Amino acid sequence: MQAAPSLAETDFLLSLAKGDSRIAGVVGWVDLGDPGAAGLLCERADNPALRGIRPMLQDIADPDWLETAVNPRALAALVRLGLRFDALVTARHLPMLARFAARRDDLPLVIDHAAKPQPDRGEDWERGMAALAAIPHVHCKLSGLLTELSPEELRDPLPALRPILARLLDWFGPERLIWGSDWPVVTLAASYDEWRDLTQALLADLSPSERAAIMGGNAARFYGLAA
Incomplete structure (x- = not known):
């Protein structure tokens, strides 16, 4: 489970999963408001350890961010890739x-x-x-x-x-x-x-x-x- 809103941390966790069978899966982070979020998800989903995404909603000032700022293509990619949504x-x-x-x-x-x-x-x-x-x-x-x-x-x-x-x-x-x-x-x-x-x-x-x-x-x- 990622602890920071950082692609670098998500990539680090996925790299650990490649070499450690104790890591059954990784819930990472991608900025779902990024216009390129769908592509970023697809790149990381090449690693089968990626099981979900956790946006850091508790740290986002706008309580309606999911409705106002998320890229619809990113949500479609989550579904297409079979990923889960962790809501913090x-x-x-x-x-x-x-x-x-x-x-x-x-x-x-x-x-x-x-x-x-x-x-x-x-x-x-x-x-x-x-x-x-x-x-x-x-x-x-x-x-x-x-x-x-x-x-x-x-x-x-x-x-x-x-x-x-x-x-x-x-x-x-x-x-x-x-x-x-x-x-x-x-x-x-x-x-x-x-x-x-x-x-x-x-x-x-x-x-x-x-x-x-x-x-x-x-x-x-x-x-x-x-x-």
Whole structure:
């Protein structure tokens, strides 16, 4: 997963994937507003490790950027190349994202970090996430939640995380939730192992098959990876 809006980083990750079988796939970045974006996507899709694109929507001032600035040929190329769309968003983007997803049922979409729920945008987040969950090809990542908690909540994260997970399960079900480590950013709040163990505790009431789907099976299916 790229961490910067940079073709150089995407190319670097794709080069690593060529020589390391542990890298099952890469979600990269291309400026979808660039007039040449379709060509840039096609060039990089020659590497089969490229599985999706993640525009850094949370860092773009215009919350309607997907509707106002994206090159339609770039979106057509994403579909033609079989790529996925990772949406790095917060609550303010959710109305726009729901409109976009409803129009693009040919483009599999996943909401990164569950759109980073924040107490001061709780109603906006719930309303927006419920609308997105009603669109069948939209998935949601169970990731990036620890770094959104307060220092007090981090001392005992489970009580703060349980109601969030309950809503996500109600909306997306275990079939459309995808666990993510958010490493290395997660280390600002906990280790990789601590986040994995917290997730297992959160999912303890689900069946083994449902837990397996969330922890890996859904990601393999969504990104078209070998299970």
